Amino acid sequence: MNKSAPQEAAPKRSLLQSLEVDTRLLGMIGAFVVICLVFNVFTDGRFLTxxxxxxxxxxxxxxxxxxxxxxxxxxxxxxxxxxxxxxxxxxxxxxxxxxxxxxxxxxxxxxxxxxxxxxxxxxxxxxxxxxxxxxxxxxxxxxxxxxxxxxxxxxxxxxxxxxxxxxxxxxxxxxxxxxxxGTVGAMVSWVLGVIFSIAAVFVLWRARQAKIQHEFPVKPMWAEGVLMGTAVVAIMGFIGILNSYEIPVGRLKRQFQQAGEVMPEGYVDYYGLPISVLLLIVIAVAMTxxxxxxxxxxxxxxxxxxxxxxxxxxxxxxxxxxxxxxxxxxxxxxxxxxxxxxxxxxxxxxxxxxxxxxxxxxxxxxxxxxxxxxxxxxxxxxxxxxxxxxxxxxxxGVDAPFQNIVVGGVLVLAVWIDIQYRKRTGEKV
Structure with a gap:
């Protein structure tokens, strides 16, 4: 009686492999975080206000x-x-x-x-x-x-x-x-943040169900939960930052004066999500x-x-x-x-x-x-x-000409990195 060969253990996957995150996207997010932290240090904390x-x-x-x-x-x-x-x-x-x-x-x-x-x-x-x-x-x-x-x-x-x-x-x-x-105000911003968060979770869940339906491999459920949680934290964190930006007292007084009212003592209000940013979100979703x-x-x-x-x-x-x-x-x-x-x-x-x-x-x-x-x-x-x-x-305090030099250099560097990435992954260059 022939003994069947022992089955090989499935190779262990790293955290990034389990999450199946696009490495280029992760690299861009990492670059953005580094840029923010560096400028925040050089501006004495003013960049991330x-x-x-x-x-x-x-x-x-x-x-x-x-x-x-x-x-x-x-x-x-x-x-x-x-x-x-x-x-x-x-x-x-x-x-x-x-x-x-x-x-x-x-x-x-x-x-x-x-x-x-x-x-x-x-x-x-x-x-x-x-x-x-x-x-x-x-x-x-x-x-x-x-x-x-x-x-x-x-x-x-x-x-x-x-x-x-x-x-x-x-x-x-x-x-x-x-x-x-033009902003939508703090309360409407929170409502929109909840709606966007629910939509992000729904999209990720629907993508998983579609893969299961077509018998494609899917991420572990914990990995899906991490991605969903990250999306919700990013959306609500962004809304929270915008909702913490107070409208200057002088602007508030002018708004009350235009309405024929007197601003109450100690009144505070916040900007919230700008209409232009909301327009960008709608266009980005529509284009996607x-x-x-x-x-x-x-x-x-x-x-x-x-x-x-x-x-x-x-x-x-x-x-x-x-x-x-x-x-x-x-x-x-x-x-x-x-x-x-x-x-x-x-x-x-x-x-x-x-x-x-x-x-x-x-x-x-x-x-x-x-x-x-x-x-x-x-x-x-x-x-x-x-x-x-x-x-x-x-x-x-960098001069405008040098800013353009940096932007041009970043563009050339981005193309070079993209070419090297495609060579390594076998994609079309």
Missing amino acids: ARNIFNLSIQTVSVAIMATGMVFVIVTRHIDLSVGAVLAMCSAVMGVMQVQLLPQVFGLGHPLIMPITVIGGLLTGGLIGAFNGWLIGYQRIPAFIVTLGGLLIWRNVGWYLTDGQTLGPLDPTFRLVGGVD LLAQRTRLGRYIFAAGGNPDAAELSGINTRMLTVKIFTLMGILCAISAMVAQARLANHTNDIGTLDELRVIAAAVIGGTALAGGIGTIYGAVLGAIIMQSLQSGMAMV
């Missing part, structure tokens, strides 16, 4: 929104160098509409000024993006050339549109989108669903991974290019709305060098320049890292 985190969050939004669209552009092996100029053009259109044109038609402070202005900005961005996509997809002009031309054209068209003037003050309702004047759950998203990644095979399989890559750049233009318009509202006016240098920051955010977030690979959450995290670097250097 509630006030600075609030300011950092609203300063990140406009670049992060565009970075979510840049992921699709780079995934399909294109590039968009015109995003900063398109943002300036959309800002000029919205500035002219709400400062010069619409008040003459409706009067100052009319409730229709805000929606009509937003529609005008979105149409401007969408049309410019569609035009770029048509030139690239149907006329076969390289995206580098088309968007480099746009970099030179659109900002200067906006300059002529405004006669080179700074436009303001903006409509009060419009300014709420900037984050400084678009990438992972829709036919358009599957086509984008298929075309980026192998354009020839995508065309042979029946994907209209030319129209796909038009759709991607149209979406990029619309996101530029939304970013223009946020940036303009945060500054409380339109300036002709708005969005300057944003093309560098947006591309850097997408690449630092793991989007492969070779195409086919990229994540929305990675691009948002990349934008946060870029803004943390710039804000920290500004607080330390």
